[in-house]
Amino acid sequence: MTRYLLEALNVSVYYALKRGLLGGAIYDVKALDDVTLRIEEGESLGIVGESGSGKSTLAKCFAGLIKPASGKIMYKGRDIYSLKGEDYREYRRSVQIVFQNPHTSLNPMMRVRDTLKDVLKASGKWGKDGERKLAELMKAVGLREDILNMYPMELSGGQAQRVAIARALAVEPKVLILDEPTSALDVSVQAQILELLKSLKKTYGLTYVFISHDIAVVRYMSDRIVVMHKGKIVEEGPSSDIIENPKHEYTRSLIRDLIKLYAHIEEIST
Amino acid sequence: MKDPMLVVKNLKVSYKLKDRVVRAVRGVSFKLVEGQSLCIVGESGCGKSTLGYAISVSLPPNAVIEEGEILVNGVNILKTDPVTVRGKLVSLIPQDVGAALSPLNTIGEVFADVLGSIGGGRDSSLKVASDILKSLGFSDPQRILKSYPHELSGGMLQRVLIALAISLNPKVIIADEPTSMVDASLRREVVDLINTIRYNYSVTTIIITHDIAIAPSLCDITAVMYAGKIVEIGPSKSLIEKPLHPYTKMLSKSIPRIMKLVELKPIPGLPPDLGSPIKGCPFAPRCPDVVGDLCYNVEPEEYRAGGRSVYCHLYGGASHDTISA
Ligand SMILES: Nc1ncnc2c1ncn2[C@@H]1O[C@H](COP(=O)(O)OP(=O)(O)O)[C@@H](O)[C@H]1O
Numbered sequence: 001m002t003r004y005l006l007e008a009l010n011v012s013v014y015y016a017l018k019r020g021l022l023g024g025a026i027y028d029v030k031a032l033d034d035v036t037l038r039i040e041e042g043e044s045l046g047i048v049g050e051s052g053s054g055k056s057t058l059a060k061c062f063a064g065l066i067k068p069a070s071g072k073i074m075y076k077g078r079d080i081y082s083l084k085g086e087d088y089r090e091y092r093r094s095v096q097i098v099f100q101n102p103h104t105s106l107n108p109m110m111r112v113r114d115t116l117k118d119v120l121k122a123s124g125k126w127g128k129d130g131e132r133k134l135a136e137l138m139k140a141v142g143l144r145e146d147i148l149n150m151y152p153m154e155l156s157g158g159q160a161q162r163v164a165i166a167r168a169l170a171v172e173p174k175v176l177i178l179d180e181p182t183s184a185l186d187v188s189v190q191a192q193i194l195e196l197l198k199s200l201k202k203t204y205g206l207t208y209v210f211i212s213h214d215i216a217v218v219r220y221m222s223d224r225i226v227v228m229h230k231g232k233i234v235e236e237g238p239s240s241d242i243i244e245n246p247k248h249e250y251t252r253s254l255i256r257d258l259i260k261l262y263a264h265i266e267e268i269s270t
Numbered sequence: 271m272k273d274p275m276l277v278v279k280n281l282k283v284s285y286k287l288k289d290r291v292v293r294a295v296r297g298v299s300f301k302l303v304e305g306q307s308l309c310i311v312g313e314s315g316c317g318k319s320t321l322g323y324a325i326s327v328s329l330p331p332n333a334v335i336e337e338g339e340i341l342v343n344g345v346n347i348l349k350t351d352p353v354t355v356r357g358k359l360v361s362l363i364p365q366d367v368g369a370a371l372s373p374l375n376t377i378g379e380v381f382a383d384v385l386g387s388i389g390g391g392r393d394s395s396l397k398v399a400s401d402i403l404k405s406l407g408f409s410d411p412q413r414i415l416k417s418y419p420h421e422l423s424g425g426m427l428q429r430v431l432i433a434l435a436i437s438l439n440p441k442v443i444i445a446d447e448p449t450s451m452v453d454a455s456l457r458r459e460v461v462d463l464i465n466t467i468r469y470n471y472s473v474t475t476i477i478i479t480h481d482i483a484i485a486p487s488l489c490d491i492t493a494v495m496y497a498g499k500i501v502e503i504g505p506s507k508s509l510i511e512k513p514l515h516p517y518t519k520m521l522s523k524s525i526p527r528i529m530k531l532v533e534l535k536p537i538p539g540l541p542p543d544l545g546s547p548i549k550g551c552p553f554a555p556r557c558p559d560v561v562g563d564l565c566y567n568v569e570p571e572e573y574r575a576g577g578r579s580v581y582c583h584l585y586g587g588a589s590h591d592t593i594s595a
Pocket residue numbers: 015016017029030031049050051052053054055056057058
């Protein structure tokens with residue numbers, strides 16, 4: 001038995017891209033280029049890189065939403081595309097993904113209650129104690145119970161993201177893939193969500209893959225950081241090493257840019 | 271002291287809805303001289319964009335200016351034909367750059383249109399546009415002028431919108447969250463660009479952002495807005511380094527640092543609903559430093575020191591040296 005929960009082994013992904021209004025030439029975008037990454041149970045792995053570096057594509061590969069053109073995605077040491085029946089369902093349940101924009105990832109026509117109920121039903125977790133489960137979920141993500149009766153449109157960005165997190169938690173996953181979960185939120189709501197995620201990780205013993213373009217946010221959330229650039233992993237290591245002793249020029253530029261922009265807040269003593 | 275370029279005096283703006291009135295800006299005053307820059311920071315829903323729309327005379331139809339004055343270069347723009355104000359005295363760079371330009375026109379056509387409104391012919395307009403684009407770092411302005419918006423990246427579009435905003439030589443430029451939806455690498459570029467126009471065109475700028483930490487790299491002065499009012503205003507560096515208002519302090523503690531791992535202390539709860547009446551200090555329900563009933567009942571007045579103004583009962587009766595900014 002492997003100690004890795006999730007692995008990407010030599011994964012490449014291409015997108016066919018049409019250029020010009022009338023079709024024109026067809027180019028292939030190489031979104032992931034021979035990426036290998038192993039995630040241990042219980043760790044907080046951070047993935048950082050500029051927009052277009054392939055972070056979301058990798059996240060979707062781990063979640064089984066995109067099939068790589070070559071390479072393998074492994075769950076508990078087994079190729080996810082060889083899993084059958086209950087094994088496959090267990091994998092899909094165990095690996096949940098939360099996207100950047102909760103307002104587009106939640107069904108606008110459904111009340112929060114029905115969104116959560118559907119997920120519980122689909123995973124066979126809806127029973128006599130269903131209502132109690134809903135109340136627990138709301139409590140876990142710090143929302144009042146009356147929000148169960150609302151539609152996503154009636155929620156603020158932060159509240160909607162909490163609902164998206166509750167939906168992911170409903171099926172009792174092992175891994176949460178968090179793809180820029182706070183990038184569309186203002187900094188104070190971001191802080192609330194980051195603290196919520198930290199406490200959920202402790203409570204439920206989750207494994208995190210936390211993705212952001214902001215290396216300060218990634219550092220705050222992760223024990224280990226992977227830096228992506230143009231579809232490749234250019235550097236990885238323990239968070240403090242990556243920040244204090246970056247080896248790759250691209251990593252250095254990410255850190256340098258942030259320090260330059262945030263010089264004054266960096267210097268404040270605490 | 272130079273004459274102020276922009277004066278906002280006791281501005282109050284509301285939105286009329288079917289069943290209620292949202293008081294989005296509840297009495298804002300400040301002055302800027304030529305070339306000065308102001309950051310307006312605060313959480314979502316505090317009235318920052320509404321203030322920006324009011325100053326650029328681009329409020330939506332359901333908004334009403336209840337009270338106040340806005341003077342640009344001595345002109346009361348609320349009593350002036352908006353057509354002579356927009357773009358010419360004040361320009362707005364909207365938050366959603368993707369939606370700002372029609373997909374059917376080339377960038378060149380947009381410039382010709384805008385510059386044509388002041389009587390420029392097509393060729394001279396394109397020449398002016400090309401010069402501005404060049405000054406903002408486009409190496410091939412001709413290609414940009416021939417492009418449609420969808421052919422440009424987000425960063426390039428932002429650059430084009432900044433170029434458009436300065437094309438009529440306005441006195442004041444307002445950018446609504448220019449750094450918010452762009453990724454961290456592009457953010458550096460946007461900040462450099464805004465600073466370029468500040469210095470090269472000596473235009474007075476207002477930058478709206480929820481990110482208080484970025485304020486010193488963008489603006490001389492920072493105003494912290496909460497529930498439709500300014501709660502603290504002063505020189506950006508000292509305001510960040512020594513915040514006085516508990517809200518300002520807590521905003522700074524919401525931001526992850528890069529070099530030092532510092533635990534975040536999020537502000538609990540949400541800003542108040544501006545559709546309901548507000549009594550006392552609007553921040554009191556979330557404030558860790560409430561000084562008794564006073565905060566819940568009496569609206570704090572302005573206390574001034576060292577170029578800083580703060581609206582908080584903690585500083586009530588404070589002399590100038592107890593709040594040295
Ligand atoms: N559905 C798609 N069709 C075509 N190209 C895509 C698609 N999704 C992503 N890409 C391209 O693949 C590359 C990686 O994108 P993505 O994984 O979304 O990166 P990130 O999440 O780091 O911004 C980019 O060049 C992007 O433009």
